Amino acid sequence: MSDRAADPATEAFVAHRNLLFTVAYELLGSAADAEDVLQETWLRWVKVDVGQVRDQRAYLVRITTRQSLGRLRTMRRRKEAYVGPWLPEPLLTAPDVAQDVELAESLSMALMLVLETLSPTERAVFVLREAFGVGYDEIAAAVDKTPAAVRQIAHRARRHVDARRPREVVSPSENRAALEAFQRALETGDLQTLLDVLAPDVVLVADGGGVKQAALRPVIGAEKVVRMIVGGIARYGGTATIGPTLVNGNPALVVHLDGELDGVIAIRVENALITGFYYVRNPEKLSRVESETPLTLR
Template sequence: MTETPFVTHRSLLFTVAYEILGSAADAEDVVQESWLRWADVDPSQVRDPRAYLVQVVTRQALNRLRSLSRSREEYVGEWLPEPLLTSPDVAEDVELAESVSIAMLTVLETLGPTERAVFVLREVFEVPYGEIAEAVGKSATAVRQIARRARQHVAARQPRVRVSRSEQQAVVERFLAALRTGRLQELVEVMAPDVVLIADGGGLAAAALAPVHGSELVAKVLARANRVDVAALEATAVWLNGAPAGRIEIDGELATAMSLVVENGHVTRVYLVRNPHKLTRLDESIALTR
């Protein structure tokens, strides 16, 4: 039996929505809404189903993002993207892995809704300007200008150094080992002196309400956050958003998803997601594609 175009492209559509929204729950809702719209369309009248579906998903994601902006402004503490458990295969596509990283999605949060959609469609999925213009309701000329501004904005804020998968894994393992043993000095040594920690508890779990700067202070915050019997704490390496990362359980319960930015053999950014509503998709791998 032949797959429908929607089923064929579902992983792509979810990835587009997730990159625009930074939330898997909202991305799933957008994909479902888009499926309902596709069900009302005569497929024989659609010249390019992939392009058509990407446009539909983009419009729905933009509507959702605009409606979410107020709730994100009122969010308790720092807002981080919802992490996803992914397979190591995602890392094979370096550009895709970089675009879905927690670090990049956090940078994309600083863009306006239209800028974010244009950047994602153009830079990640290489959608032609004319098709993006239809999706966001702008002229192709305006979209080119928006894309240029968004590129400059992101370039000024994203990590500049790409590291190999093996280096990322090695540093993540050292970091998790120091956490497991509670050795503060080892934690300090694996981090850059100017490391920054950003935590998201959403008012539902203990978390720093503002970014924490400096290896000594970050190490103390991490030690305090995980101050439990060492035997009760389990810190394991997992693949989150296309990169080696950490999963922390306390007494067998998932407490934190941890994403690390590594540069020159040291951790330069620590992202801790502790909001329980954002930890619900870490038991089953999710396919991301472009």
């Protein structure tokens, strides 16, 4: 271990590992795939003459981006065969992630779903520029485009995202208030209060991955969403417990059925009302909700 710690390549990789994981995760929406990308990045990094690298952080981000782009194109084909809606893999995060407004917003389930509508190259350019503040020249080297082309792609991607992302940045306290109101209404069985915290056109997206029961299409409308949630609990018949958690830097709820982890609920809030529910039930996506994942933009 002491030999490895003294190795400049290892020291550089370890120093930037959390950043590289965050880059890969924001590009892929999957912690498992992000870990694979980091392994591929490491294998390429150890073949580099580190002494000749002027900016190690930029070089490592470039390798990670290239590996993520290849994997992102493969994932697109995989998602086409996915059963029901696909949601990003939720990550339990520390309170300091929530305090970093830019990081929390870039990790939010709502924004990451918008990023799914971009092409792989558009997503890479948008994430590197908007979330990580990478310069156009560095992005160009990472995506094999000219700086001029990257500027055009960035403008197009930003316009696309701005048209679909939440119109306002909601504070953690506003998110928590909406979640607490929803939780209280659910626990008391007060259906009117439950309706009152939902926007009329609220959308529920559930990801069971074909393993857990979940709606195969988004459910739209407050009354339909309430029927889906309340009916699901009634059909289960066991003991359901819901508690607060912090997922992807944003307040969320963790659901247990008879003591067993069932899923995570993230939300989108606008004008103090819940406009989006994102319920991840696929067991393969729940391995990161019981221990914190360190994330950073720097």
